[in-house]
Amino acid sequence: MxxxxxxxxxxxxxxxxxxxxxxxxxxxxxxxxxxxxxxxxxxxxxxxxxxxxxxxxxxxxxxxxxxxxxxxxxxxxxxxxxxxxRAIDADEYDLSMKEKEILDLCVKSHFDTSSELTIDDVFGWYEDESFDKDRLRKLIEERIDLKANAKLDLEQTAEQNNIMRVxxxxxxxxxxxxxxxxxxxxxxxxxxxxxxxxxxxxxxxxxxxxxxxxxxxxxxxxxxxxxxxxxxxxxxxxxxxxxxxxxxxxxxxxxxxxxxxxxxxxxxxxxxxxxxxxxxxxxxxxxxxxxxxxxxxxxxxxxxxxxxxx
Incomplete structure (x- = not known):
């Protein structure tokens, strides 16, 4: 049976x-x-x-x-x-090619001491584009904070070898x-x-x-x-x-x-x-x-x- x-x-x-x-x-x-x-x-x-x-x-x-x-x-x-x-430069959310381009440009400009470009300047170029600007601005600010904190940690601890900051x-x-x-x-x-x-x-x-x-x-x-x-x-x-x-x-x-x-x-x-x-x-x-x-x-x-x- x-x-x-x-x-x-x-x-x-x-x-x-x-x-x-x-x-x-x-x-x-x-x-x-x-x-x-x-x-x-x-x-x-x-x-x-x-x-x-x-x-x-x-x-x-x-x-x-x-x-x-x-x-x-x-x-x-x-x-x-x-x-x-999750790597510091990894995208937690799905971004369009345009959003990815804006994020990378804003973060790079922030840490480039020779650049006077601001987030507002970059967003102004895409004023007529259709995407969630508030969300993207928040993601950019979070990415900048992450990279800044990683840089500060390196300066304070001097831990360079065998350390991966994520x-x-x-x-x-x-x-x-x-x-x-x-x-x-x-x-x-x-x-x-x-x-x-x-x-x-x-x-x-x-x-x-x-x-x-x-x-x-x-x-x-x-x-x-x-x-x-x-x-x-x-x-x-x-x-x-x-x-x-x-x-x-x-x-x-x-x-x-x-x-x-x-x-x-x-x-x-x-x-x-x-x-x-x-x-x-x-x-x-x-x-x-x-x-x-x-x-x-x-x-x-x-x-x-x-x-x-x-």
């Missing part, structure tokens, strides 16, 4: 357990048996060779999702703290690794991907707990997506997106990984701030979502699958 989504979620909750990698010495040998699909071998290698030391050293916290009945690792993920920022910082958490074992008994028993459950019911709950005791505004990741779409059942997306297919199923095109993260896990492209991207994640796509939206996004994501299941 087919059980509904909520019953499947309850069954998984009773069947799976989450354990910090280095909390149990036996995990050092257990991880050697973890087997990802062909395109996930880089993540598999990380778990085999680097995860233990990085966890011990505090660089990354690695978690194993195990089958309670067998002790087999069916999934692993890793989290670390992160930081985003307009604002945003604390975050990075989902650094997210990988399903190719050898697990759950994929064909569920009406949703195992990774979907792990993200929304395990990872998100950890992130929400962390944000309850530590300032945290964003969850972000770097998605490695260098493949072409192909039918589910023959692609690397199987190790994350592993829908049920029976004899009557019709193969449909697999989402690219980026689209999977956007559609199923509710991530979006980075806007209005700058993300720090390490060498390890070069050639990956940067995606983000506000921690404040996680609970609502979680509900919406499950509703989508519940509607599909009907």
């Amino acid at each position: 087919k059980i509904n989504i909520e019953e499947q979620k309850g069954w998984l909750e009773s069947r799976l357990e989450v354990e910090a990698l280095t909390s149990n010495k036996i995990n050092q040998s257990l991880v050697k048996a973890f087997n990802a699909c062909k395109q996930g071998k880089g993540l598999e290698k990380y778990l085999h060779d680097n995860a233990w030391d990085e966890d011990i050293n505090g660089g990354t916290k690695v978690y194993l999702v195990k089958d309670r009945e067998t002790g087999v690792i069916v999934f692993f993920f890793a989290l670390k703290s992160g930081l985003l920022y 307009a604002k910082t945003f604390p975050g958490i990075v989902l650094t690794h997210f990988c399903k074992s190719e050898d697990n008994p759950f994929s064909k028993l569920l009406a949703f991907p195992l990774g979907f459950y792990v993200f929304w019911e395990i990872i998100v709950k950890k992130v929400l707990y962390i944000s309850s005791i530590l300032g945290c505004q964003y969850l972000y990741l770097f998605a490695a997506d260098d493949t072409e779409p192909e039918p589910i059942g023959n692609s690397f997306y199987d190790y994350i997106y592993d829908d049920i297919y029976d004899e009557e199923s019709v193969a449909i095109p697999a989402y690219k990984l980026v689209e999977y993260y956007k559609n199923e896990l509710k991530f979006e492209e980075v806007q209005g701030m700058t993300i720090l991207k390490p060498t390890y994640d070069f050639n990956c796509f940067s995606l983000i979502q506000p921690v404040s939206m996680l609970e609502n996004n979680r509900k919406a994501a499950w509703i989508q699958h519940t509607d599909v299941d009907k």
